Amino acid sequence: xxxxxxxxxxxxxxxxxxxxxxxxxxxxxxxxxxxxxxxxxxxxxxxxxxxxxxxxxxxxxxxxxxxxxxxxxxxxxxxxxxxxxxxxxxxxxxxxxxxxxxxxxxxxxxxxxxxxxxxxxxxxxxxxxxxxxxxxxxxxxxxxxxxxxxxxxxxxxxxxxxxxxxxxxxxxxxxxxxxxxxxxxxxxxxxxxxxxxxxxxxxxxxxxxxxxxxxxxxxxxxxxxxxxxxxxxxxxxxxxxxxxxxxxxxxxxxxxxxxxxxxxxxxxxxxxxxxxxxxxxxxxxxxxx
Ligand code: SF4
Numbered sequence: 001x002x003x004x005x006x007x008x009x010x011x012x013x014x015x016x017x018x019x020x021x022x023x024x025x026x027x028x029x030x031x032x033x034x035x036x037x038x039x040x041x042x043x044x045x046x047x048x049x050x051x052x053x054x055x056x057x058x059x060x061x062x063x064x065x066x067x068x069x070x071x072x073x074x075x076x077x078x079x080x081x082x083x084x085x086x087x088x089x090x091x092x093x094x095x096x097x098x099x100x101x102x103x104x105x106x107x108x109x110x111x112x113x114x115x116x117x118x119x120x121x122x123x124x125x126x127x128x129x130x131x132x133x134x135x136x137x138x139x140x141x142x143x144x145x146x147x148x149x150x151x152x153x154x155x156x157x158x159x160x161x162x163x164x165x166x167x168x169x170x171x172x173x174x175x176x177x178x179x180x181x182x183x184x185x186x187x188x189x190x191x192x193x194x195x196x197x198x199x200x201x202x203x204x205x206x207x208x209x210x211x212x213x214x215x216x217x218x219x220x221x222x223x224x225x226x227x228x229x230x231x232x233x234x235x236x237x238x239x240x241x242x243x244x245x246x247x248x249x250x251x252x253x254x255x256x257x258x259x260x261x262x263x264x265x266x267x268x269x270x271x272x273x274x275x276x277x278x279x280x281x282x283x284x285x286x287x288x289x
Contacts, residue, residue: 014156015242018249023242028088029072030243031235034065034102035083044083050075053206053213067092068100068209071237092258093234093247095119097209097225099259100235112259119231120253122198126172129161130252133171133195137188137224138181138214142238143205147175149241162248168192173200173251175244176228179207179214180221192228200251203230204244206237213237232257 015022024030038044044058055069056076063083065076076084094100095115098108134147150157151164165171168191176188192199201224206212209223209230216222224230234247249255 013154014159015154017242017245018255023090024088024240026088028090028240029074029086030089030240031067031087031092032065032070032072032077033085033087034063035085036062036103038062038083042080042083044080047076047079047084050079053210053215064101064103066101066210067206067235068097068233069206069212070235071206071212089258090240090242091246091255092236092239092243093232093250094257094259095232095250096259097230097233099257100209100233104259116257119200119251123200123251123253125198126252129163130172130248131163131165131170132173132175132248133165133168133191134175134177135184135188135191136178137176137184137208138178138220139205139207140178143177143207146238146241146244147177147204150245155241155245157245157248168195171195172198173202173248174228175202175204175248176208176224176230177204178224179211180224180227182219182221185221185227188224189227200231201228202232202234202247202251204234204247205239206235209233209235 038061040061042061044056044061044063047063048056048058052073052075053069053071055066057064057066065084072086074086077086096108096112098105099112136144149155168174174192174195178184192201203209203224207214207223209225211220211222214220221227232247232251234244236243239247246255250257
């Protein structure tokens with residue numbers, strides 16, 4: 001039984017996130033950061049043409065990158081390393097779809113805060129534990145591997161009171177992957193309709209947010225946003241298990257979204273009841289840059 005000495009040698013492998021910081025190494029492709037100061041003589045058009053998902057736009061010489069479309073292919077970072085670079089963050093989930101566009105638009109701050117407060121008020125009754133129904137709406141299968149990893153001994157989401165359920169009638173959160181294939185839109189909507197209130201929808205991955213590499217066509221709807229009201233967007237292709245876990249904790253109001261501000265339950269109008277969080281002793285992190 002070689003696993004006994006191996007287990008004793010390895011000790012406890014289960015992460016202590018979010019009570020303690022954790023994450024991936026420096027080479028991990030978490031998201032693409034965009035430099036704000038771009039010299040006037042730099043022509044970024046080749047980057048927009050090289051991006052396979054149309055995630056990059058150049059307005060008046062200034063690049064905007066939509067993380068909801070980015071599949072982390074690395075073409076832009078190879079072409080313009082001085083403008084685009086990978087960073088190893090994973091706390092990249094946001095509430096409002098437009099918050100995935102970087103650099104952020106400061107004029108949106110008030111409406112982003114309102115969205116946070118609305119979600120925080122809605123989920124205040126989700127105490128002690130949450131149950132998740134996952135629906136594959138046309139995924140390539142990569143997100144499913146990462147979601148399955150959440151149940152492994154390393155991430156062990158059940159330690160946080162997070163459980164997966166087969167029945168949407170028992171579910172608080174709806175975790176959706178895939179580009180929104182035409183054949184799955186009806187079952188997806190039916191799943192959402194029979195969930196009890198409050199129900200929260202999390203779009204996992206660039207496919208679910210925007211259609212990703214497939215985009216919109218005769219067989220897909222370019223994501224699930226036109227079929228369901230999405231509450232939390234988890235970018236990535238696929239997002240990492242830590243990234244998905246961050247999205248779940250943002251959805252129940254226990255961690256702030258990547259665009260900053262407070263967690264939903266800490267928002268002033270969130271109707272905090274003083275009954276304590278779903279997950280005890282959650283450490284609130286600084287928002288990802
Ligand atoms: S890394 Fe993202 S933004 Fe850059 S080219 Fe690839 S898909 Fe486009």
